[in-house]
Amino acid sequence: MDGSNDLLLTALPGIPLVDSDCDIVDLVLAALSAQNLTLKTGDILVIAQKIVSKAEGRMVNLAEVEPGDQAKELARKTSKDPRLVELILSESSEVLRAIDELIIVAHRLGIVLANAGIDASNVAPSTAVEQVLLLPKDPDRSAREYRRRIKQQTGSNVGIIINDSVGRAWRLGTTSLAIGVAGVTALEDHRGKLDLFGVPLKVSEEAVADELASAATLLQGQTAEKSPVVLIHGFTSRTDEQSAASLIRPLEQDLFR
């Protein structure tokens, strides 16, 4: 951060329930306009994964999923629905842990999370509980696309973060992660900078996109659909060339698989 001492987060009211007929950029710009808010270059929009996934048609009807042998076996071991397990496996590159009712995987995007981030809450009315929602196909690409279109329509260069709430090793409770990033620093590299006493900092990369994602979650609320979009004003980004992929720890540096 250079300059301002303030960071202002605003949850955008008026975003309707999203389905695959919706266009996220249109919805966001309409909600901003209804509040007489304008986007300024440097502003950041944090958008909940759930509405991105819905707009991209990532809803799956479990009745249409045919579990394979591996899924059936893992489903027995974990007491989970074999069709859901089939989807989890199809979305993952590796199963890290599997115990009762819990499967922790490396998602094909590189993110380590439970159930491959597949969500069964808030996706459809309870009469249709067989619906589940997968993560977006390529959230970094979606973020870039939103950024490009917003620039086109408003003239402002804004940062986009697509966020999701994810559990953690060692600590209780979810925090939010940036699963898609465009036009804002994902990983801030402080190494080599001097500390207050002129000593170079040695180990200091800060996951600012994850911190921005978590800050926004405080306003999004748990369902993330009451206020799925949060506008952040006042954060100075050092680069706009990173993606959420830059937050994934490379396998060879990973001590906790």
Next chain:
Amino acid sequence: MDGSNDLLLTALPGIPLVDSDCDIVDLVLAALSAQNLTLKTGDILVIAQKIVSKAEGRMVNLAEVEPGDQAKELARKTSKDPRLVELILSESSEVLRAIDELIIVAHRLGIVLANAGIDASNVAPSTAVEQVLLLPKDPDRSAREYRRRIKQQTGSNVGIIINDSVGRAWRLGTTSLAIGVAGVTALEDHRGKLDLFGVPLKVSEEAVADELASAATLLQGQTAEKSPVVLIHGFTSRTDEQSAASLIRPLEQDLFR
């Protein structure tokens, strides 16, 4: 969050370099007063661990540390200073991983982190590089004490979070954690609440204190001493009876040791 759509974070300017002669509450109230800012009930102060530790005299001169046999052996294995390793061990309940230049432990407070959170940067001018800084003895207690004294002096019930930047499994970069909490929700329990479609949420505890800690870090900057204190206005806390200890995952639920 109920009510407001906005969250405002303000980094307090004018906090001087802290040493063991300083009183954190006095410094914070003076900095607020200099900015004509008043604390309102419900406001949250996020205070960087580093200044709390310094004020509590947690600086240690490595020259005065005598490493034991276990420390010497671990120091050889990790190519670290045996005196620093002695301090790491004395601050920890368990060593989880130890490889070249990296020791990951369960701190006696329960937090899993590298080097037991002992910091060698920003603690003293480079002529005295033998100084390192331990985490506060009992940051939950410090947070409660700050809250009590601020209530006494201002009449306002504020939340206190003492935060520290910590690395993570699976992802690059640090995010901030709440290591001391008073008067603000640490873990928000959404279980049993109904989702937007009336279906009860099953797995949903949100580590709001960690999210507040991370939000503040965006303004604190890496050294956390340029702007070690951040005021958060607009967050509605559901309970004021939790501590940072409630964020520690119990051993028997921990799949990643």
